[in-house]
Amino acid sequence: xxxxxxxxxxxxxxxxxxxxxxxxxxxxxxxxxxxxxxxxxxxxxxxxxxxxxxxxxxxxxxxxxxxxxxxxxxxxxxxxx
Numbered sequence: 899x900x901x902x903x904x905x906x907x908x909x910x911x912x913x914x915x916x917x918x919x920x921x922x923x924x925x926x927x928x929x930x931x932x933x934x935x936x937x938x939x940x941x942x943x944x945x946x947x948x949x950x951x952x953x954x955x956x957x958x959x960x961x962x963x964x965x966x967x968x969x970x971x972x973x974x975x976x977x978x979x
Contacts, residue, residue: 907951921945921954925961 912932924944948954965973 903950907953908955910948910951919958922961924948925958927937929961929965 926940928941928945945958949958
């Protein structure tokens with residue numbers, strides 16, 4: 899099981915290197931406070947895939963909890979993710 903997690907982590911690092919994205923960039927784009935509620939599914943899938951990596955999982959949850967601490971009228975940003 900450990901080898902699978904290590905392989906997945908290595909694959910995500912390679913994906914970052916070739917695509918040039920980071921989990922923070924994906925989170926900011928997905929939770930931006932714009933009127934457009936349509937987030938591309940590739941971004942949502944990217945965030946979902948990254949949630950299996952323990953390091954990026956922490957980053958994702960910290961971002962969500964930070965947004966939950968914002969005023970209620972800004973929560974629409976979280977619903978999008």
